[in-house]
Amino acid sequence: MSTRLASHGRLINRAKALSFTFNGKVMSGFEGDTLAASLLANDQMLMGRSFKYHRPRGVLASGGEEPNALINLGVESGFEPNARATTTETFSGLTAASQNHFPSLEFDVGAINSKLSRFLPAGFYYKMFIHPRSFWKHIYEPIIRHSAGLGKAPKARDQDSYEHYYHHCEVMVVGGGIAGLQAARSAAATGVRVLLVEQTAHWGGRAPVDGVTIDGLAAEDWVAQTLAELAACDNVVIRNRTQGSGVYDHGYALAYERIADHTPGDGRPRHRLWRVRCKQIVTATGAIERPLSFAGNDIPGVMLASAVRDYVVNFAVSPGDRTVVVTNNDDAYRTALCLLEAGLEVPLIVDARPEGGGALMEAVQAAGIRVALGRGIAKVKGGKRVTGVQICAQAGEGSVLEEVACDVVAMSGGWSPVVHLWSHCGGKLIWDADQAMFRPDPDQPPLGADG
Known part of the structure; x- marks a missing residue:
């Protein structure tokens, strides 16, 4: 549990x-x-x-x-x-x-739809609900409208207030991780006006979670020191809970600040839209972990390996007592070590690579965790939550080799850089075969971009 x-x-x-x-x-x-x-x-x-x-x-x-x-x-x-x-x-x-x-x-x-999935292919409704036409208004349409969508549209008038704000600067930095903080500090040292935004409530990105050391300091200490330096600069504006949401031509950008989502009723506007004009935009937006494909990878309890690590380190939350880690890269081994340190059980790490990993894999094995190389997940067992996994050969035909009881599956398919803002303003991507990801093409920058 x-x-x-x-x-x-x-x-x-x-x-x-x-x-x-x-x-x-x-x-x-x-x-x-x-x-x-x-x-x-x-x-x-x-x-x-x-x-x-x-x-x-x-x-x-x-x-x-x-x-x-x-x-x-x-x-x-x-x-x-x-x-x-x-x-x-x-x-x-x-x-x-x-x-x-x-x-x-x-x-x-x-949930009966899941049992009838073979009869409900994509687009089946375009043919099924045409005849007889007299059924549309009173039978088909009410049922479709009731079942369509996820959440329901609000019916009452919104009680909150919102505002927009115009801001001018020379450099806008999007992302408050280590790279973003360093970029803001370097820009601020030149005397130009800097705007630094971070979409979460906290600074430093993944570095404090993963125990990174920067300039001889623990990541958390380095982040606190750098933020203090930036806060003392008259030419720097820093905002957390603020998402860089759009980049347009000629140095125009939008940022969306959540001011009072977590403090409702305090009299402040709920959200603020920043309309920013700047000469250069630095996107330090980090990367997103990729999931893996296997049967049952949508059952509650199947999570990204980095997310499992986040919940343990940041919020003292254990998603489960027994976690099977499945990966095709070294980073997920950090999650296994993190769980072990928290007193949780990791019965198995499933690594799709026949040769396995490097130093992190050796550290995991030294800690007594079993590693299955060249293996994959044939199927996750469970309904409303994970109860176990079936293991197969990664290069085989999916035959089940063993079953392992667990209540969480931590998966990692590698990392992809967050390129949304680059692409939003016309920047092109290229495929990086060595790192198995799309990344910005420096030879095809955004149209009209200054930085």
Whole structure:
């Protein structure tokens, strides 16, 4: 089961407990939690249903890339559908509800669609609901409208206020990880006006989670020192909870700041749209971990390996007691070591590479964790949560070689750089075969870009 750990939790304040509701059930969390972390800490693995077949859905990631944990927030004039649980900060009095099910999340009659999937191919409705035409208005349309979509559209007038703000600077840095902080510091040292934005509530990216050392300092200490330097500069504006959401021609950019999402009713605007004019834009937006493909990889409890690590280190949340790690690269071995340090069990690491990894794999084996090389996942067992995995040869035909009991599968298919802003303003990508990813092509920069 998923639960709160007694150790770890660098982002939470255990001295300030919070109370919130999910589907009418009162749950607890801590200041600094995301809603996803709070739900996992309360052993709420099932968070929603899929769009078409109503398959059980749980949290997959830990950030803005989350595709599954989409939640209804608030009620009446404060209602908002399709909010990501991974980016919603928990606060006292928060009201959340799952969506896309009837009559309940645990028992959803729409799940019958999964059993009938062979009769419901993509686009079947274009032919099925044409005749007889008299059925459309009173039979077909009401049913389709009731079942379409995930969340429901708000009916009441929005109670919150919003504002927009114009800002001018020479350099805008998007991303508050190590690279973004260093870029902002270097630009600020030249005396130009700098705007630094970070979409999460915290700075430093993955470095503090993974225990990176920078200039002889622990990543967390380096980040705190650099932020203090930037805050002391009159020519620097720094904003967290602010997403760089668009880059256009001639140095025009948009940033979307969430001001009072986590402090409703305090009199501040809820969101602010920044309209930025700048001479140069630096995108230091990091990378997103890729999932792996195998049967059952959408069952609640199958998560990205980096996300499992985030929940343990940042929020002191264990997604499960027994975790099987499946990977095709070295980075996922960090998750195994992290789980072991937290006192959790890792019965097996499944590595698709016949030759395996390097120093991290050796560290894992030295810690007593079994590594299966040249193996893959044939199928994840379970319904509303993971109960085990079936292992097969990666280069074989999928025959099951063994079964391993577990309640979490941490998967890693490598990393892809976040190139959204580069592509948004016309920048081209090239395929990097050595690193198996698309990356920006320096020879084909965005049209009209200055940096």
